[in-house]
Amino acid sequence: MSVLLDIxxxxxxxxxxxxxxxxxxxxxxxxxxxxxxxxxxxxxxGKTVLSRAIMGLVDEPGHVTGSxxxxxxxxxxxxxxxxxxxxxxxxxxxxxxxxxxxxxxxSIGSQLKEIFTVRMGFSGTEAKKRAVALMxxxxxxxxxxxYHDYPHQFSGGMRQRICIALAVGLQPKLLIADEPTTALDVxxxxxxxxxxxxxxxxxxxxxxxxxxxxxxAHQISDRIIVMYxxxxxxxxxxxxxFRSPRHPYTQALxxxxxxxVRSWRDLAPIPDEFVTDGPGEGVISxxxxxAAALN
Amino acid sequence: MVTFLRGRLLSGAVTLIGVxxxxxxxxxxxxxxxxxxxxxxxxxxxxxxxxxxxxxxxxLYKQFLIFLGNAAQGDFGDSIWQQRPAMEAALSExxxxxxxxGIAMVVSVVTAVILGSIAAAYRFRRPDRxxxxxxxxxxxxxxxWFAIVSILIFAIQLQWLPTSGSYSWKSWILxxxxxxxxxxxxLTQVVRGAMIDVLTSGYVRNARARGFGSxxxxxxxxxxNAALPIIAVAGDIAASKLNGAVIVSVVFAFPGxxxxxxxxxxxxxxxxxxxxxxLVGLAIITLNLLIDIIYMIVDPRVRLS
Amino acid sequence: MTLATEKQTNRTFxxxxxxxxxxxxxxxxxxxxxxxxxxxxAIFGPALVGDLANKQALLMRFAPPFQLEKGFQFxxxxxxxxxxxxxxxxxxxQTSMLIAILSVGSSSVIGSTLxxxxxxxxxxxxNILLRIADIVxxxxxxxxxxxxxxxxxxxxxxxxxVLGITRIPVYLRTARAQTAEVxxxxxxxxxxxxxxxxxxIMTKEIAPVVIPTVRTLAxxxxxxxxxxxxxxxxxxxxxxRPTVDWGMLVADGQAYLETxxxxxxxxxxxxxxxxxxxxxxSNWLRAVEDPAQNILFLSKPKKKRSESK
Numbered sequence: 001m002s003v004l005l006d007i008x009x010x011x012x013x014x015x016x017x018x019x020x021x022x023x024x025x026x027x028x029x030x031x032x033x034x035x036x037x038x039x040x041x042x043x044x045x046g047k048t049v050l051s052r053a054i055m056g057l058v059d060e061p062g063h064v065t066g067s068x069x070x071x072x073x074x075x076x077x078x079x080x081x082x083x084x085x086x087x088x089x090x091x092x093x094x095x096x097x098x099x100x101x102x103x104x105x106x107s108i109g110s111q112l113k114e115i116f117t118v119r120m121g122f123s124g125t126e127a128k129k130r131a132v133a134l135m136x137x138x139x140x141x142x143x144x145x146x147y148h149d150y151p152h153q154f155s156g157g158m159r160q161r162i163c164i165a166l167a168v169g170l171q172p173k174l175l176i177a178d179e180p181t182t183a184l185d186v187x188x189x190x191x192x193x194x195x196x197x198x199x200x201x202x203x204x205x206x207x208x209x210x211x212x213x214x215x216x217a218h219q220i221s222d223r224i225i226v227m228y229x230x231x232x233x234x235x236x237x238x239x240x241x242f243r244s245p246r247h248p249y250t251q252a253l254x255x256x257x258x259x260x261v262r263s264w265r266d267l268a269p270i271p272d273e274f275v276t277d278g279p280g281e282g283v284i285s286x287x288x289x290x291a292a293a294l295n
Numbered sequence: 296m297v298t299f300l301r302g303r304l305l306s307g308a309v310t311l312i313g314v315x316x317x318x319x320x321x322x323x324x325x326x327x328x329x330x331x332x333x334x335x336x337x338x339x340x341x342x343x344x345x346x347x348x349x350x351x352x353x354x355l356y357k358q359f360l361i362f363l364g365n366a367a368q369g370d371f372g373d374s375i376w377q378q379r380p381a382m383e384a385a386l387s388e389x390x391x392x393x394x395x396x397g398i399a400m401v402v403s404v405v406t407a408v409i410l411g412s413i414a415a416a417y418r419f420r421r422p423d424r425x426x427x428x429x430x431x432x433x434x435x436x437x438x439x440w441f442a443i444v445s446i447l448i449f450a451i452q453l454q455w456l457p458t459s460g461s462y463s464w465k466s467w468i469l470x471x472x473x474x475x476x477x478x479x480x481x482l483t484q485v486v487r488g489a490m491i492d493v494l495t496s497g498y499v500r501n502a503r504a505r506g507f508g509s510x511x512x513x514x515x516x517x518x519x520n521a522a523l524p525i526i527a528v529a530g531d532i533a534a535s536k537l538n539g540a541v542i543v544s545v546v547f548a549f550p551g552x553x554x555x556x557x558x559x560x561x562x563x564x565x566x567x568x569x570x571x572x573x574l575v576g577l578a579i580i581t582l583n584l585l586i587d588i589i590y591m592i593v594d595p596r597v598r599l600s
Numbered sequence: 601m602t603l604a605t606e607k608q609t610n611r612t613f614x615x616x617x618x619x620x621x622x623x624x625x626x627x628x629x630x631x632x633x634x635x636x637x638x639x640x641x642a643i644f645g646p647a648l649v650g651d652l653a654n655k656q657a658l659l660m661r662f663a664p665p666f667q668l669e670k671g672f673q674f675x676x677x678x679x680x681x682x683x684x685x686x687x688x689x690x691x692x693x694q695t696s697m698l699i700a701i702l703s704v705g706s707s708s709v710i711g712s713t714l715x716x717x718x719x720x721x722x723x724x725x726x727n728i729l730l731r732i733a734d735i736v737x738x739x740x741x742x743x744x745x746x747x748x749x750x751x752x753x754x755x756x757x758x759x760x761x762v763l764g765i766t767r768i769p770v771y772l773r774t775a776r777a778q779t780a781e782v783x784x785x786x787x788x789x790x791x792x793x794x795x796x797x798x799x800x801i802m803t804k805e806i807a808p809v810v811i812p813t814v815r816t817l818a819x820x821x822x823x824x825x826x827x828x829x830x831x832x833x834x835x836x837x838x839x840x841r842p843t844v845d846w847g848m849l850v851a852d853g854q855a856y857l858e859t860x861x862x863x864x865x866x867x868x869x870x871x872x873x874x875x876x877x878x879x880x881x882s883n884w885l886r887a888v889e890d891p892a893q894n895i896l897f898l899s900k901p902k903k904k905r906s907e908s909k
Contacts, residue, residue, distance in 0.1 A: 055504055057500070057503065057504065080509070081508075084506045084508060086506070087503070087504055087506035088504070088505040088506035089506065092504070092505070093504045095497060095501060095504075097497045099497075100496055100498060101497045101501050102498055103498040103499075103516055103520065104498075104520070104595070104596060105519050105520055105523075105593065105594060107595075114507075114515075115505055119505065150595040150596070150599065152595070152596050152599075163501065166501070166505060167505075170505075306731075306734070309731060310731070310734050310735050313731065313732070313734075313735035314735055314739060317735060317739075318747075321747050321748065428627070431876060431879050431880065432872070432876055434823070434875075434879060435823060435827070435872050435875035435876035435879055436872050436875075437827050437830050437831060437834075437847070437850070437868060437875075438827075438831065439830075439831055439834045439835075439850065439851075440830075440850050440864070440868035440871065440872075443850065443853075443854055443864050444864075444865065446857065447857050447864075447865070451858055534737075534740050535740070537743070538740045538741060538742040538743070538831075541740070541742050541743065541746070541835075542742075542834075545835060546854075556743060557746070560746055560747065560750050568747070572739060572743060572747070575739065575740065575743065576738050579738050579739075580738060
């Protein structure tokens with residue numbers, strides 16, 4: 001398998017009045033073609049900033065240093081015009097906020113059509129045909145009739161399906177999914193995960209799946225990368241990491257995960273030394289915060 | 296969509312009737328025109344004739360019913376001082392006022408969109424701070440005082456512009472500036488807020504992640520969304536222009552409905568006062584209806600609900 | 601941690617944040633200082649100044665400003681009758697502030713009460729109140745005030761009534777919208793289920809949510825009312841000498857613009873400063889309620905602190 005994405009010594013710093021905050025510190029990892037990697041960590045561990053850096057979406061006052069090679073091409077330091085060519089066609093991204101992800105004043109159809117006319121230069125009729133096919137592919141029933149509907153006429157889960165369609169529609173080589181299910185009802189989360197997994201298998205694109213949920217990571221990835229406070233603390237094949245986590249933080253995460261316990265009495269709190277005011281919000285938000293609150 | 300429009304039309308009609316009713320009773324309370332018309336107290340017969348001519352001898356409720364019936368046909372009686380129908384007098388002043396308000400509206404929207412967009416683009420930085428403070432100041436300057444100071448500077452000291460009248464394009468500059476100033480202050484803040492909301496929204500970020508260029512991001516994915524809150528306040532802004540038009544008519548002796556109304560109040564010319572205020576009310580109601588329709592066209596969430 | 605102490609720390613947290621934001625902005629501090637100064641002058645000024653303000657002295661006619669030899673009261677010059685502009689401003693301060701505070705006070709109380717009733721009961725009460733608000737709102741406020749003030753005798757009370765009536769719709773709509781929204785929330789439904797009376801729900805559950813919004817709005821309205829009142833007295837209606845307010849002073853000076861600019865200019869500057877201060881304070885209040893909104897204060901929204909400890 002050849003290397004699709006190779007990240008070396010990547011750091012992302014944010015300047016603020018209160019000094020520089022480093023959100024990502026000297027990170028190294030790579031993603032092979034067709035490989036699925038889960039990026040796991042608590043909120044504020046730097047995983048979202050890292051994925052935005054790969055898209056070239058870190059804006060002032062943020063600064064990216066180090067190297068991000070995508071298909072051998074250096075992304076760090078590219079200007080907006082060059083980045084534009086890679087976005088969508090090379091690397092695409094699905095974001096967390098499904099409800100805010102689509103423009104409320106345009107119909108679903110026109111937003112889908114746009115990626116084909118603008119990015120691939122298709123004619124209007126051809127683009128429309130592809131847009132409808134894409135809607136069907138992500139599981140929208142009556143795609144033809146719903147083509148002219150507006151985002152507010154769709155449910156949250158359906159909107160996220162459209163966002164996924166918009167991301168995979170141009171058949172990118174790498175898909176970054178940043179907690180695509182956290183904003184959704186529990187009942188629709190499983191469906192979205194299945195969709196992403198099947199699309200990845202079908203198209204053979206590489207994927208970075210960002211999540212704080214270990215169960216989801218286990219379900220979807222070949223390899224796991226654990227981030228803590230801006231650093232990668234553990235990396236390895238998913239099964240290995242699950243069977244024998246080496247880093248104490250990973251072990252703590254595992255122990256705190258509610259999926260492994262039968263009663264809340266078995267929940268172990270994240271040890272105090274791992275609860276930080278970290279670069280982001282600093283609140284450990286998955287299972288552990290439940291444990292911490294119960295304490 | 297049809298029900299929405301019908302509802303708006305209906306509520307506009309009810310409001311207009313309300314305005315007519317209010318105007319009748321308010322104007323009747325301002326004192327009798329007889330005292331004004333016959334300052335030295337005319338003869339009994341003269342007064343009787345005058346009362347009959349203008350229907351002032353009827354009981355109040357009858358006067359009101361007659362008034363309402365006539366008003367429905369656009370007939371507000373004849374002006375007591377000018378020898379012509381009141382509505383005609385009011386209508387003849389309307390074009391000037393509409394032109395002034397219209398030009399001022401364009402000036403304030405264009406200026407506010409430019410300033411507000413700059414502030415949003417440089418949000419939290421120096422240009423934003425400066426524009427925000429300037430817009431607060433613009434909203435705090437009394438219209439009449441701004442008019443006086445601009446006369447002092449541009450007409451008296453520099454002698455660039457005339458102090459009053461409406462004869463050349465130059466005499467329009469100060470009135471338009473006067474009426475636009477405080478709306479620019481308010482509108483700039485609205486534009487800034489709307490722009491920031493849109494620029495930091497998920498859908499614009501997503502569109503950027505799809506590899507669209509910045510022109511496409513601004514013109515297709517931001518402009519229409521940012522226009523919504525601006526359209527929403529446009530009605531109030533337009534109403535404030537008419538307030539400004541009253542001041543401008545006094546300070547700059549600028550013709551228009553403002554001057555007519557002030558004059559009608561001074562002269563106790565009921566018919567003209569009633570016709571003018573109903574006309575102003577009608578203009579504002581029509582404008583609000585237009586704004587609702589535009590809003591509906593731009594925002595599918597309103598159109599389809 | 602018990603509930604009580606948690607509430608308390610929360611409160612001190614909010615207070616310190618508020619004051620931190622207050623002192624972080626020199627403009628807000630300046631605005632507050634100016635407002636306090638104007639209010640003090642309005643309360644004590646006229647009594648201290650006494651007859652001096654209205655003493656006519658033809659020798660002093662149009663005395664130019666910024667000259668101390670004629671006495672400190674002539675520092676801002678004198679008007680057409682030789683009355684010192686500075687002392688006229690002091691007299692005007694009392695009238696202008698009285699009008700602003702009374703009309704904002706009455707319209708905010710009446711408007712938000714009607715708004716809460718309208719939003720809480722809905723139905724025909726709501727319909728009628730909204731319709732009346734619409735009608736009042738449709739006629740430009742100055743026109744409405746012109747007409748009404750021509751019926752009534754010129755006095756501070758009548759000016760307050762007119763300004764109050766024209767501003768009521770603003771509060772009514774705001775309070776109504778928020779009440780209609782709050783009504784749906786769980787704590788109101790719980791209170792209803794527990795059999796609380798309508799009156800109790802409106803005063804104990806809804807009013808506390810609506811009041812902060814109305815407070816911010818009222819502060820902003822102080823600015824608009826100062827401007828509106830000045831516009832009316834400038835047009836020559838509403839007040840008569842010997843009562844003066846800042847708008848009248850500008851009107852007095854208008855006729856002598858070419859010979860004595862300062863008579864019209866200084867009162868205007870005082871109006872601008874006062875209205876601007878009120879807007880700045882209102883901005884601060886809004887920022888306190890929604891820190892992410894405003895740039896005049898902290899440069900960036902403060903990061904959330906860890907809440908899990």
